[in-house]
Amino acid sequence: MLGSFAFAQSNNDVEESINMDIPMNDTSASAVTYNVRGIYQIDDAICDRSIFKSLRYPGGSDAYLKDLKTNLQKNVNWSSYAVNGLFFIKLYINKEGVLSKIEAGPNVANSTPLLNDLKDAAAKVNKTWIPAKCNNVPIDSKAIVKIDFSSMTYDNAFN
Numbered sequence: 001m002l003g004s005f006a007f008a009q010s011n012n013d014v015e016e017s018i019n020m021d022i023p024m025n026d027t028s029a030s031a032v033t034y035n036v037r038g039i040y041q042i043d044d045a046i047c048d049r050s051i052f053k054s055l056r057y058p059g060g061s062d063a064y065l066k067d068l069k070t071n072l073q074k075n076v077n078w079s080s081y082a083v084n085g086l087f088f089i090k091l092y093i094n095k096e097g098v099l100s101k102i103e104a105g106p107n108v109a110n111s112t113p114l115l116n117d118l119k120d121a122a123a124k125v126n127k128t129w130i131p132a133k134c135n136n137v138p139i140d141s142k143a144i145v146k147i148d149f150s151s152m153t154y155d156n157a158f159n
Contacts, residue, residue: 032078035148036065042090042142047134055093055141056130064125068145071121081114082151089122089145095138097129118147 039061041054057064068089085108092101102122104115122145132141 032081032083032149032151034072034150036069037086037146037148039064039143039145041132042144044132044134044139044141047139051135053133053136055132055143058127058130065145067125067127068121071124072118075121075124076117083111083114083149084151085149087114087118087147087149089118089147091122091143091145092140093129093131093143094140095131097131097138099123099129100140 039057044052088105090103090105091099092103094100099122102119104118104122107115131138133139
């Protein structure tokens, strides 16, 4: 009986040591993939379509998307995000062809850091646009970039 009591005492010591405050290490990681669906001119209802000329990026939309993807890869810490779904970057281009404002969305729970990173990446694509024109007169315009995100989160504690 004494041997069994000693075993129980030893077992309690193990349980007490497990309940100590042990710093936890977050070993989860995230892999984010994204598909940039394209860049689209937002319709200008003021100008008749027959006299409207769309906003253009020097080198075309493929050049803009390449520059944007480069900035996304350089400036965003993708391992810190788990994001799924369709997001957007809205670009406001003034009549001089200068990017004057950037919005990103949608606003969902905990999305503020990601949206800020998206806006920063778009702001670093630092070229002057060829502005939209109505009857050959430059006008303020808007474009939207749609990005579809998919994340896979995994725990690498045992790797």
